[in-house]
Amino acid sequence: MSAGKFARKVAIVTGSSSGIGQAVVLLLAQQGANVTVHGLTEEECEETHHLLLEQNISSDRILIVPGNLIDPKVAERLVNETLTKWGQIDVVINNAGCAGKGGVPMDSEENFSFLFDINMKSIIRINNLAIPFLEKTKGAIVNTCSIAAIRNVSVIYIPTYYAMTKAALENYMKYEAPKLAKRGIRMNNIAPGIVATNIYRMPLDECQRKTNESCRRHVPLGRTGTTVEIANAVSFLASEEASYVCGTTLVVDGGLMVQLIMSSGTSMLLTSNVLTLADKKGIVRTEALRQKQNERLANPHYFKLVQESSAVFKILLDEIEDVKHNGNDSQALMGVLDKSSRLYRATLRGAILGVSRSESEEDRKLLLSLRGREIMWGLVELVMFYDEKKEIGGGISRWARMMLTGAAADIAAQVVTDSSRPGVPVQRTPLYWNAVIVHILAFNFDSALTLLNAQKGAQYNREVGKMVIILERIHRLFKGEYRGSEFMKIQKHIYELLNQKFFTGNHNIEFIARLLIGSKEEFKNVCERLVDYWCEAVPFYMVTQMPTGTLNQLVINVEECMEIAKKEGDARQELDLTIRSVVGRDVADAMLRAGQCFGDWWFSAHLGDLIFRIEPVVFYEQFCNANLRDVFVLEYAHSLFEEGRLWKDSLKYIRDVDGGYEFADEYVVALPLDSMTKANEVIDICEEWQLTTLKTVRGNIAMRCLEESMLDYPAAVSWALKSENLEIITKVSNEVLRHAKTEDLSAINRQTSIRDVDKYTTPCPELYFLVLYCKYMSNYEAEMYTAALDDIAFIFDQCPYKPVFMYQPLLQGIISCAEHQGCNLNQNAKGLQHSMMKLETEIIRSVRRVGAEDANRTKDLIEKARKMLSGPLVETDLIDTPDSSSFRSTPTESDSLSNPSYLS
Structure with missing residues (x-):
């Protein structure tokens, strides 16, 4: 084995008995x-120790120092025993850490102290002891931090106090590293993502299962990290390579951090980008369509449904947070989703029942839309909560009974109503057979049997x-535990009967028999006559075609049935395409089409929210840094905002659905502020939620106050100052100077927010000029002409910025003040004369810019x-010649030398 990059170097690795620390110590020893x-x-x-020996690391290169790092003596032993054995320290890897103290509540003060003792104090203690020796070797320190120190990682459960300790470690490194660098020591942190270790003290298999599941859903690479991969990064930071x-x-x-940023929108999910994506997808509607949506909101049934559905999803969000807090158990999460989905469908059903009693045309249109949503939502439940490996026949039959029985019952009721005399057996009319067929398509076999048995002479x-005997067998099969093989036996028997003629x-019974064996010709006839062939025919078609089929095969039948029912030249119905997308789990397309199909977007927002939580895919479009799901959320909230009663709910929905405040920030910035009342309410919400765009909203309000519909110059100045945006302050200042009336300027002067004018001199000279000018106008309106002239003199002499378009109002101000006898001109006349000379020179130079006429x-x-x-200048110079013709006016007796105020 080669000497390696750490040859003749000494490394202390805390927490190296398992997990990341063990992988690090093995790698450094190998190197x-x-x-x-x-x-x-x-x-x-x-x-x-055993693993090191297995890798042929000699025992004289290994030192074991056990102990709890809460005890300061353990840190001393680590450093002292290392120095005793090798005489130097080159690398310190602070890896030891824990997520909580066993046996005490996670939010207890005892746990808080314990975590900071282990995850922070022990690191500082070891570093302080080792730094004098690291300085001699020009060594390196690597602290094991966490991505939890950088941002809120909501996709896995991370205890609050643990995250606080890692955030503290992050800042410790940032402040300590520059000081150590001057001593030749490099300090860095490593922030692992989701890595299966025993930090939570749970069985490793269980920990691995949980982390693998979370990674599959949220990490772009689709897997958990390994301890070896983290060790490689630590080795790099500790070596001369770094x-x-x-x-x-x-x-x-x-890639988890990038995914989280993209999902939450902290730096990328901007409203402008969302709207760009919406425009690309054809989602953002015209004002006329939005107005139509608002008219629908005026329907009390619809309004009630929006409120109730939002409440259902708020419950869903709260319960999901509880699941996360208790360990993010996937089974518990699915239970919450299933419960909320059923509750939402019940809400839809309640709205449908309420509308169905109405005779108005608007309610009838709403009823059709709500029925489509109910069918869609039921299908979402079926697709998302059904076992993919299980035969779909039982599940789809239950869905059909929930979704389609109502329509069949309506037809049956009409059959009974058509009977001329009560108690007379039902006749075999076309309407009667329609009721039987629709009940069969809805898997409502007992009702079909009731109708058949009620027929005159049925026995x-x-x-x-x-057919009654056959339907009784089928009814028992679907009522109990469905088995596709049993249904195939029934179909075989029907097929034999048909062959025997x-x-x-x-012919009506024969038609039903052919439906039961899956004859495509009969289904084509049915589909051509039904209002919505997919919803009422496909479920039964699928079971008759593939009695043992699974959920994955459902999409095949959807395609087949759409082709069977398609008429020459007809475009495919939007609902068909939407349902096909849901069945195929093409979530982005399903959301888009559902919004287009039903003409409003709250349904798509909710639909996407449910599917999104089950299939957590970020529908991220690279071309404009936007998330398709948020397009629907934005459009939904926009509709609610247009409706005065619901706009606050729309903001809350944005905040809750997004799981944070980032998108709420962006949405608030884009809100149309059509009145000061609404503007103030938006500000209240920004302050209550502590949104980061509070100042931006204030700037938006300032600009709205300059528009004709909300014209209020004093308010514009006030909101501009609160925004602290120099560009907006400048623009507002110039607009006010150009267009504001005298009373507006006086009102601005009375605002306490502009009293401290000096601080605006450099950063915003336009505002500084406005403040001075408002002060002048207020004094002039109060008939304090001397003070007003003083203000103008100060503007000319001290104000660094004087807009060209204000030259004439300022000159007119001098003239107006001077025309009043009570104005004392002597004090400022000489300075103003000098200013006139400079102004005249400037006008000559800028004649092309201002125009000859203005000049x-x-x-x-x-x-x-x-x-x-x-x-006044002559009067001042010739004070002893009161009869000078250069005087402003001939003094009266009261203006003589006995009245010194006139000559002062």
Whole structure:
């Protein structure tokens, strides 16, 4: 064996009696290092010792130091005994750690202290003891951290206090590494993803089963990591190969972190990208279609259904969180999903019953839509919760009875209603036979038998009697434990009777017999006459075609039945395509088509949410960094937002469905704010949920306040300041200066948020100018003309930014103030005259930019302002010649020297 990259080096590896630490110590020893093995007890360390010897590592290159790292003396022994044996330390691998203290509650203070003692204090203690010796060898420290330190990993159960210790370790490394680098020591962290170890102290087989299941669902590489793969990364960080790597955390997780980022949308799932994807898929609807959706929300039946269905899914989300907290048991999760799915279907059934009593045209349209959803949802239950290896006949018959019996019962009721006299036996009319056939298609054989037996003279009709016997056998088969082989025997018997022309005397019974053996011609006739041939014919067609077929073969029958029923030139029905996608488990296509089929998106959002949790695939589109599932969620919430009674529910739905706040952030930013009341309510929600886009929403409100429908300049300034967005503050400031009325400027001046004007001088000179100008206007409106002139003088002299379009209002302000006799001009006249000279020069230079007409107008105002200001200048210079004609006005007796305020 070659000397290796750690030849003549010494490595301490804590927690190396098993798992990652064991893999690390074995690898470093193979690569030439002398190793100190550590574990809780000497017995635990023996396995690692034995493995090292098996790899031909000589015993003089191995040191065993057992002990609990809570005891400070164990850290001292690790360092001291290593130095005694080899005289140096080159590498320290802090791998020992635990997820909790056995026998105490996970959220107890005792467990909290225990975890920080093991996962943090012991690491700091060992490092502090080893650093003086690592400095001599220019060594390296590698701490085993976790992806839990970087973000919330919701796909597996991670105890809160454990995650806190790893987050602390992450920050310890970031702050300690730069200081150690100056002493020649490199410190880095390794952050493993899902790796099956015994950190949770559960049987390894059980741990492996749980981690494998989670990885299959969530990790892009589709598997758990191995301890050897983590060890390879540790070896790299500890070796000279990583001589330029310092103060970093190397993530080794099979792509899980990237997947989590893509799923939650922290950095990629932006509303603009979602809308781009929606546009590509043809999902985002026109305003007219959205208006139609809103009209539907006005239907009390539909409104009630939306509320109740949202409540069902909130329960689902809460129960899923409980399952995660208790270990993420897959069987328990499926139980929760099954329960919620049934509850949702019951909600749909309640809405259908409520609408079915109505005679209005709108309710009839809604009824058809709800029936389609119920059928779809029942199919989702069948596809998602049924054993793929089990014969589907029993399951699909139960689905058909749930979904189709209602329609058959309606026809049967019409048959009874058509009877002219109560109590008279049912006649064999076409409507009657339709009822029998639809009941059979719905696997509702007992009702079909009731109808046949109620027929006039049924007991004397041999064809009807034989069919009654056959249906009784089939009824018993499907009511009990379905077996495909038994149904095949019944079909064989019917086939023999047909060959014997037993049913030729009753063509209706013969038609039913041919349906029972799966005759395609009879099914084609049925499909052509039924409202929705797939829903009412395919289940029975599938069982008659393949009595022993499984769930995976269902999609074959869907395709066949669609071809059988397809008329020349007809386009395939949208519901057919949707159902085919569900049966084939093409979740993305099923969601898309369901939304298009039913004309609204909350159903697709819920449908996708259920399937998404069972088949956790991120429908991520590389071209625009967006998730198709969230397109439906966004559209659903948008519809609710348009409806005033439900918009808050839409926000909560976004937050809950997404499992976090990131997409809620993006959705809030995109909300149409059509009133200040709604804007304030959105802000309340942002503050309540502590959304990161709170300031962005404030900026959006500021911009809305500049629009005609919500015009409010003082509010625009207030929200802009709260947004702390300099671009928005600048734009609002300029808009206010251009268009605001005097009363608006006075109101802005009264706002406490702009009192501290000096802090805006550099970052936002536009706002600084606005504040000063508002102050001037307020003083002018209060008839404090001297103070107003002082403000203008300050603007010209001290304000670094003066918009060109404000030159004329400022000059007009000088003139207006000077025209009032109570204005004291002496104080600012000389400074203003100087400003006029500079302004005139600037106007000459910028004539092309401002235009000749505006430039001339400004020059005229400058000249007029100069004349208004020249009087006080002469008066000041010639104070002893009161009769000067250059005076602004002839003093009255009260304005004489006895009134010094006039000349002050």
